[in-house]
Amino acid sequence: MNSAAEDMVSETVRVLTQPPMTSIAAASVYRDLMDALKSDLLPVVAVELGDEDSPQRVVLGTKDRRVELRVTVLAKGEVPYRQADAALVESHNRIFASQSVDGLWLNGLAMDIEEGPTRRARNGFAEDVASVTKTYVLTYRTAEHSLVRWQP
Amino acid sequence: MRFVENRRAFMADFTVTAIHGSTTGKVLFDEPTNVALDGMVSSDDPSITYFLADFPGLDAGEAISVDGTAYLLRQPEKLDDGVQARAGLRLP
Numbered sequence: 001m002n003s004a005a006e007d008m009v010s011e012t013v014r015v016l017t018q019p020p021m022t023s024i025a026a027a028s029v030y031r032d033l034m035d036a037l038k039s040d041l042l043p044v045v046a047v048e049l050g051d052e053d054s055p056q057r058v059v060l061g062t063k064d065r066r067v068e069l070r071v072t073v074l075a076k077g078e079v080p081y082r083q084a085d086a087a088l089v090e091s092h093n094r095i096f097a098s099q100s101v102d103g104l105w106l107n108g109l110a111m112d113i114e115e116g117p118t119r120r121a122r123n124g125f126a127e128d129v130a131s132v133t134k135t136y137v138l139t140y141r142t143a144e145h146s147l148v149r150w151q152p
Numbered sequence: 153m154r155f156v157e158n159r160r161a162f163m164a165d166f167t168v169t170a171i172h173g174s175t176t177g178k179v180l181f182d183e184p185t186n187v188a189l190d191g192m193v194s195s196d197d198p199s200i201t202y203f204l205a206d207f208p209g210l211d212a213g214e215a216i217s218v219d220g221t222a223y224l225l226r227q228p229e230k231l232d233d234g235v236q237a238r239a240g241l242r243l244p
Contacts, residue, residue: 033191034186036191036192036193036194038193038195039193039194039195042193046192068244074189074193121189121190123188123189123193123239124242125186125195125197126196126197126198127242127243128242129193131190131192131193147158
């Protein structure tokens with residue numbers, strides 16, 4: 001049984017790969033980078049969970065939780081931020097297009113998605129490389145003493 | 153006894169040929185793999201070390217051939233007493 005946070009990041013990867021984005025191949029969307037990628041593989045998108053604050057008991061019997069989701073586009077080229085831009089825009093649009101008719105997000109897993117800070121970094125190697133990381137804060141609900149998806 | 157330094161002798165066995173415009177000279181070429189961007193990307197990171205007097209006017213953005221491979225020079229940085237400089241290289 002997965003935690004709701006794990007389900008949400010898996011769903012994010014699904015949203016970014018099915019159907020494949022036009023700007024980046026589905027095989028180039030990674031869940032958690034455990035090791036440095038060789039620059040030959042760029043551009044890629046990496047999806048990972050971030051930190052999670054203490055939960056709030058808004059409703060008796062449940063807890064509302066907020067976890068960071070980080071989506072990073074890695075690209076290379078003469079102007080690597082420009083090379084990253086198409087995948088950045090398409091990834092962002094895919095995530096915010098995941099809202100269903102009941103107002104929930106990511107296949108009903110998240111109650112809300114807030115856009116957080118965007119971080120940019122670059123480095124000069126034989127080719128210039130850059131990362132653009134967008135942070136989202138996902139709000140979700142679990143039973144009071146559970147980490148799994150809450151189902152009323 | 154005074155020690156007479158001869159850095160050209162030190163470089164003699166390890167250099168490769170570099171060509172900048174009509175100038176041909178010897179440079180030390182390094183190409184380690186480095187990791188950057190919070191450990192997310194690794195790549196070859198080529199650079200040369202050379203005597204400034206051998207390549208007068210060589211500056212950032214200019215084309216240079218190193219051991220037969222074409223590169224563009226990144227910003228050179230003088231080393232120690234300013235007789236030599238090191239500069240990163242990028243592919244054109």
